[in-house]
Amino acid sequence: MTDLAACATLACIWEATAPKPGNVYRGADFEDVTYADFLTSAAVIGQPIASAGKVGAGQAILDCISAIHASVGTNTYLGTVLLLAPLAAARTDIPLRDGIGEVLAGLTAADTRTAYEAIRLANPGGLGKVDDADVNQPAPDITLLAAMQTGAERDLVARQYTNNFEQVLWVAERISAAGLPLSVSIVVAFLELLANHPDSLITRKCGIEISKQVSQRAAHVLSLGRPGDELFDREIAEFDFSLRTDGHRRNPGTSADLIAAALFVLLRENRLEWPVRFY
Secondary structure, rough: OOOHHHHHHHHHHHHHHOOOOOOEEEEEEOOOHHHHHHHHHHHHHHHHHHOHOOOOOHHHHHHHHHHHHHHOOOOHHHHHHHHHHHHHHOOOOOOOHHHHHHHHHOOOHHHHHHHHHHHHHHHHOOOOOOOOOOOOOOOOOOOOOHHHHHHHOHHHHHHHHOOOOOOHHHHHHHHHHHOOOOOHHHHHHHHHHHHHOOOOOHHHHHHHHHHHHHHHHHHHHHHHOOOOOOHHHHHOOOOOHHHHHHHOOOOOHHHHHHHHHEEEHHHHOOOOOOOOOOO
């Protein structure tokens, strides 16, 4: 699929629709954000993401978050947008694995300023304060890549900027190689990612020990088989319920962001068989 706007919107719709434990999906809203909010957000970010190659990744990020803020008034896709914008800015005549490094190396201090403005507008939960390149302070006069490097150890989205989107591309491979209906492939890849990388959003809100416990639980679910197996289905339902307690503070939202970015990669590189069997 060569229409980048459609790629972005469809990737976000698929990510939000797949029943990933601890996240909003069809029939499983949070008190403060709904499935409809995610679908609306997916629709309005398409064109801004498609413009990233012309206006720059930072401006595309700000345009997306501004559109989301105006449409639903809550943070739905900040992490996803931070990943999609540089991916959409990459050259279309070479694989993303080869082209993303060129985009990251070309990011500027102007991208940092607009990205920081977008993050403040989105007002994501659990950010806290840090010593270097704090988004609650005026943007530092450094490139967006340099700014992301300051947070790469604690945030998986920021880490993608420093490792040429290693985990995003890995997730894309896992989804495409699963040979299952797309929704099932997404859920399995989500659990695999979560089992291997403690979720940054959970870590920010609850601490690293809780985040590691969630990863261990994801690994346990995977050890029981695949969706459709009785033990797997029972355990993933209990896992989903446990992540939603306490005001969904254990929402693995960063893992969901990487899923959406991986789906964008698969769509942009025409690596899915059409018509797509989602269920």
